[in-house]
Amino acid sequence: MTVSPLGRDIDRVDGRAKVTGAARYSADYPASDPTSKMAHAYLVTSTIARGSISAMDTAAAQNAPGVIGVYSPFNKLGLRPMPGIGENYAPLEDTQVRFRGQIIAMVVAESSRQARDAAGLITTTYDEQQPRTSLADEPRVPAAGPPGQPPPSATVLAPGVDSIEAALAASDVVVEATFHQPMQHAVAMEPHAVLAEWNSDRTQLTLYSGAQLPHLGAMAAAGRLGVPPTAVRLISPYVGGGFGSRVMPWYDAALAAAAARQLNRPVRLVLAREQVFTVVGHRSAIDQTIKLGASRDGVLNAVSHVTDASMPFVGYRHMQPAVDTSAVLYKTPNLSIDQRHVMLDVPPTCAMRAPTEAPGSFALETAMDELAIATGIDPVELRLRNYATAVPGTGLRWSSKHLDECYRVGARRFGWSARRAEPRSRVDGHWLVGMGMATAIYPGSRRPEPIQARVQLFDDDTAVVSSATADTGTGALTMLAITGAHELGIPLRRVTPELGDTALPPGAPSVASAGTSTTVPAVESAANAAIAELVTVAITSPRSPWHGANREDLTYEKGKLHGKGRSMSFGRLLTTVGRRNVEATVTAQPGPEATQYRYHSFGAHFCEVRVNRYTGEPRVTRFTTVVDIGRVVNAQATRSQIVGGVIFGIGHALLEDNPLELDTGRLAASNMADYMVPVNADIPDLDVHWLDRPDPVINNLGARGVGELGTVGSAAAVGNAIYNATGIRVRNLPITLDKLL
Amino acid sequence: MRAYTFTQPRSVREALAHADAGAAFLAGGTTLVDLMKLDVMAPTRVVDINRLPLRGIKLDRDGLHIGALERMSDVAADRNVRRDYPMIAQALELSASAQLRNMASIGGNLLQRTRCGYFRDVTTGCNKREPGSGCPAMTGFNRTHAILGTSDACVATHPSDLAVALVALGTDVHLATAQGTRTVPLDTFYALPGSTPHVENVLRPGELVTGITVPRSMWAPHSVYLKIRDRQSYEFALASAAVAVEWRGRTINQARIAVGGVGTTPWRLPVVERALAGQLATADTFEAAVRTAADGARPLAHNAFKSALLRRTLVRAFTVLAQSR
Structure with a gap:
């Protein structure tokens, strides 16, 4: 009798290969032909943020031991940008410097050490211009995305209402809050790496490189190299973390492949950790303003969400933090979203861990907590009073939505009823104790x-x-x-x-x-x-x-x-x-059902924090997350995904930050000690639970998405708990101890 | 990393003979190798001292003797250290990560270089790394930088937790050159940056740290090391306090105090020590004693909070110590 593994706790089929080191990641592959000797590449990156390269002295590097080739704007590899895919320029093809940390040269040598040492001998002279770096000061433009992406601004008004401002003015209670979050990085454990190999007549290329979309990786490399898409195969069975940073192909693969084609040797390129911070994209810095208008009993009358996200001149990620948060989460007769970009001379941006939904929900769910305080209504009850059964402004219903059950089950599991609404009302020894909650929502549709x-x-x-x-x-x-x-x-x-x-x-x-x-x-x-x-x-x-x-x-x-x-x-x-x-x-x-319904996964987060009375450091001590994700395929992996998502949320709230120096365009952190994500000691046992509610529409199994859901709302739950503990509302992430002293 | 000559001497004498102008001693390698990879340090000769007999954790009438090559994790686990010098074990266990503590040596810990991001980034100026090249931390990102002991040339914090505890306990450092040996109080071992931030201590060219002695005292067994930071592990201190108290009932007979994360060197607070001496251990006493703790601070754009944090860290450390008395 065979019992289906569906929904059970199933160990990873590749778990043994991973823990024994048998699993090969991109930089682990040897040349497939043992007689063809692999060459190693190392990148040189710019030390100014805007300007042009007036001269580059590569003589010492070229004469250094083991060096085979030095490529630069003065010895080009002939790459072409692919319009609409990733960055809008090709490195080494011109002398323009568009951000600090841009690829400006590549050294290829017999060993990786020789390549790195030779790279250090290159000296570059620049004509420097003042970089545009200020999210607050540079001009705003609409955050219009590629075709198919929702419009950057939209307004829904009830009959007889002239404007969102009028709707807010007519509301009994208005909450207005502005939030800021800094640039953040995916910091995948595996640095971006590639091995590029051509066949003997250099008509077929094989790339070994971690990719979230293998076919897109091959297609982009082909376009950048000027060969047909069928000429490139990309092999990527194991990927040491994506988090969005391996969605769009960066130029590492095309550079290594172009050098391999020219040198007629396999070429391996591994980014140094500090290069991953600028050659690979990050999540934009984002300012957001939320205005909520409600009746005295907490029923929303108006929601306004304005966002300003940094957009690099080199591209690529369009940040629309309001689309899948404020535009869909709560029932409101009046709704306005306005999402804008601020063009800056910074490294490329990319998708990252619920790219827009995590920041959007931090703002919205913090503002909802402020509305709960302003109206004196329990935060769970407030959300139930504004529960949406159809997408605001449309009659469109969800394929399946049991968010109300998530709130109730979560509140019970967590012990929410023990919460005291008054801040600073619970003290345990040297620690102020607080509780907070927030909603999770993430698109759940099939591609x-x-x-x-x-x-x-x-x-x-x-x-x-x-x-x-x-x-x-x-x-x-x-x-x-x-x-x-x-x-x-x-x-x-x-x-x-x-x-x-x-x-x-x-x-x-x-x-x-x-x-x-x-x-x-x-x-x-x-x-x-x-x-x-x-x-x-x-x-x-x-x-x-x-x-x-x-x-x-x-x-x-x-x-x-x-x-x-x-x-x-x-x-x-x-x-x-x-x-x-x-x-x-x-x-x-998907068939016509794709547009007949909206598909989201939902959840509710409940968080307990302790904030030290003397020194202010916030520590998460309990966390319960209950999700509605349809049918579960693998219970173990599902739990891990939600746990991982919540940990991202805790890091988002408390730690993740890469400050940008406004005068130089330099990022302060370039390694995993200075760019902080939570360590095990920061994370308590996380209580994760899912409803057994298969989606009746999305597919026959009833399985929606789960991965990024845990990241959405969890940062707000932490911040709301910190407010409950301390009475201090921090709207400027991360919430570090200096803001709580 | 640049090419270098590698030698593995077996005796202190042999090691000192190799210590020419471009040489660096290699113990655990957790600072040196890291900085060589970043091109921040580029020694022409690396002298691996791990075969030298600079080992041992011994307690005798004079105090605690630790060989320079003892690993951080071994010292932290030592029974005598945990019993008689708890703040040393605590400072060690709150440092770095388990992997690093298994490698890093006591001598190397005292000589570790600052974690200042500009010091570690050779694409920027840094007076400590390259004298005269400027200090971008002054106008750059300086949340983690020092407020005490700074100069116009340098605001980098001293990174060691252990050194803070050892300074508080009046530790001696034993040094050797080919010309002979000497002993220096750790408190005077470190140099303020002034106009020469590249000179971090009184070590002479080619001089080797061979060990330390922590004296016996009435206060060392009643000590605590408190480290405040954004995350709970694997981060340097935003502020830390090493506090040891000799009690007479509920009265503080005398106290020894040093703080970290705020100074360019491990920072003694004799004024606070005097304010506590002879006082009853109450919240009022503590608050009064720390009032001047951050006097003389020179805050920058992002680290002004450290003055308040320093005072509160001290009060918390006093409170923890009083409650565990």
């Missing part, structure tokens, strides 16, 4: 674009499930195996999952927490198609016991075909008819 999955059934009763999504450490590989085992009704150990290779059918982008909800229906369809193929073999193969039977005579269940009084496993049937395997590749895409 709109078509993706593929392939299922192969083999004569040894095993199956291979393939779809070139990425596993950034989330457990996507295990999800593929679980889904395959569930759909085929066979034990998990007989399923081999494959992903992270553009030679496989293109899979779901590992973005927007949509990997699972998008992949699951594709695997289901592929499994059904492979079973149909198996039935065809059964009724058409002369040696099959079912030769000549009708399709309807056969049923498939738990790895076996049944019919006409006999049963046979698929492996046995394939062996009997002399076939190694059957397979099916399908393309899956």
Whole structure:
């Protein structure tokens, strides 16, 4: 009897490979041809933020031991920018300096140390200009994104209301608050790295490089190198953390590949940790102003959310923090969002851990806490009074929404009723104790674009499930195996999952927490198609016991075909008819249901903090998160995803910060000691719970996304708890002890 | 990292003979190797002293003797240290990470370089790294920088937790050169930056730290090291306090106090010590005693909070110590 692994606690199928070091990450690959000697590249980055390079002395580097090539704007590699993909310029193609830490040269040598040492011998002379760095002072422009992204501003007004200002003015209670958060970085453990190898006539390129979208990585490299997309294969089975920083391809792969093509040798390029902070994108610095207008009993009449996010002149991430927060979370007759960019000479931005929703929810959910205080209503009750059953300004309903249950279950698990609304009312020894809560909301829809999955059934009763999504450490590989085992009704150990290779059918982008909800229906369809193929073999193969039977005579269940009084496993049937395997590749895409509903995952966070009475440091001591995410595929990975998300939220609230020097455009932190994320000692046991509420619309399994949900709202829950502990409202992240003294 | 000559002497004499002008001694390597990778330090010769017999954690009538090559984690785990000098064990355990403590030596700890981001970034100026090249921390990002003992040339904090505890306890440092040995009080070992921030201590060229002696005292067994920072591990102090008290009932007979994270060197507070001496251990006593603790502070744009934080850290340390008496 095979029990489906779906929804159970399943160890990662690649866990052993990871903890034993057998798993190969990008920089671990040797040259595939042992006779072709690998060369090593090292980057040189700019030390000014704006201007141009007037001269570069590379003579010493060129003559340094082991050096094979030095590339710069004066010895170009001929890369082309790809409009609409990542940064809007190609490095080394001109002398312009667009931000501090921009790639301005690359040294290739026999060893990585020789390349690094030679890079240190290059001297650069600049014509320097004053960089534009101030989020507060530079001009604002609409935060218009690429086609398909929602408009940057939108207003919904009730009949007879002239403006959002009029709606606010007519409200009994108005809360207005302005929030600031600094630049933040993904700081994935694995630094960005690539090995680029061409075939002997230099027509086919293989890249080994961590990617959240393997096919996009290959396509971007091809475009930048001026070769057809079919000429590039990208292999990325293990990714040492994405968090958005491996969505858009940076120029490392194209640079290494261009040098490899010129030198006719495999080239490996590994970014130094400090280079990851500028060559790879970060999350914009963001200022936000929220205005809430409500009745005395806390019913919202108006919500206004204005955001100003830094946008680098080099591109690329469009920050719209209000779209999936203030525009959808609460019922309000009057709503206005206005999202703007401030163009700056800073390194590129990118998606990062609930890119817009985490900052947006910090502002909105902090403002809601302020409204709870202004109206004297319990924060949970306030949210229930403003519960939305349809997206504001539309009649559109959600596919499935049980957020109210999250609030109630979470409040009970956490012991919310013990909270005292009055700040500073609980003291335990040297510590002020406070409780806070906030809502989590994150898009839960399937990706709109078509993706593929392939299922192969083999004569040894095993199956291979393939779809070139990425596993950034989330457990996507295990999800593929679980889904395959569930759909085929066979034990998990007989399923081999494959992903992270553009030679496989293109899979779901590992973005927007949509990997699972998008992949699951594709695997289901592929499994059904492979079973149909198996039935065809059964009724058409002369040696099959079912030769000549009708399709309807056969049923498939738990790895076996049944019919006409006999049963046979698929492996046995394939062996009997002399076939190694059957397979099916399908393309899956959401249908009209995609636009008939809105899809979000929801949750409620409850947090207890302690703030030292003497020295002010805030410490999170308890945290409960209850989520509504549809069907769970892997309980263990789901818990890990939510725990990880909440930890990001705690870091967002208390630690993460990379100050930008306004006069130089230099970032203060360039390593993982100075750029602080939480350590284990900062994190208590996190209580995570999910509702058993499969989504009836999104896919047959009912699985929505979970990954980034825990990050949304958790920072506000921490900040709200700090207010409850201290009576101090900090709207300028991170909430460090100096702001609580 | 630049090419260098590597030697592994077996005796102190041999090591000192190798200590030429461009040489650096290598013990745990947690500072030196890090800074060599960043090109902040570029010795032409690295003298690996790990084979030298500078070991041992011994307690005798004079006090606690620790060899310069003892690892931080071993000293922190030593039974005598934990019993008679608790603040030393606490300062060590609150430093760095377990991995670093397993490697880093006591001698090296006393000589570790500042964590100032400009010192570590060779694309910026830094008077400590390159005399005369300026101090961008003055106008740059300086939340973690010093408020006491600073000069117009340098505002970098001294990074060591251990040194703060040792200074409070009146520790001696034992030094050796090819010409002979000498002993220097740790309190006078460190140099204020003044106009020469690259000179951080009184070490002579080629001089080697061979060990330390922490004297016995009535106050060392009643001591605490309190370290305040944004996260609970793997971060340098925003402020720290090493406080040792000799009690007479509920009265403080005498106290020894040093603070970290706020000064360019481990910072003694004799005025606060005097204010506590002979006083009853009450909240009022503590508040009164710390009133002048940050006098003379020269705050910068982002670190002005450290004056208040320093006072509160002291009051908290006094309170912790009084409650555990």
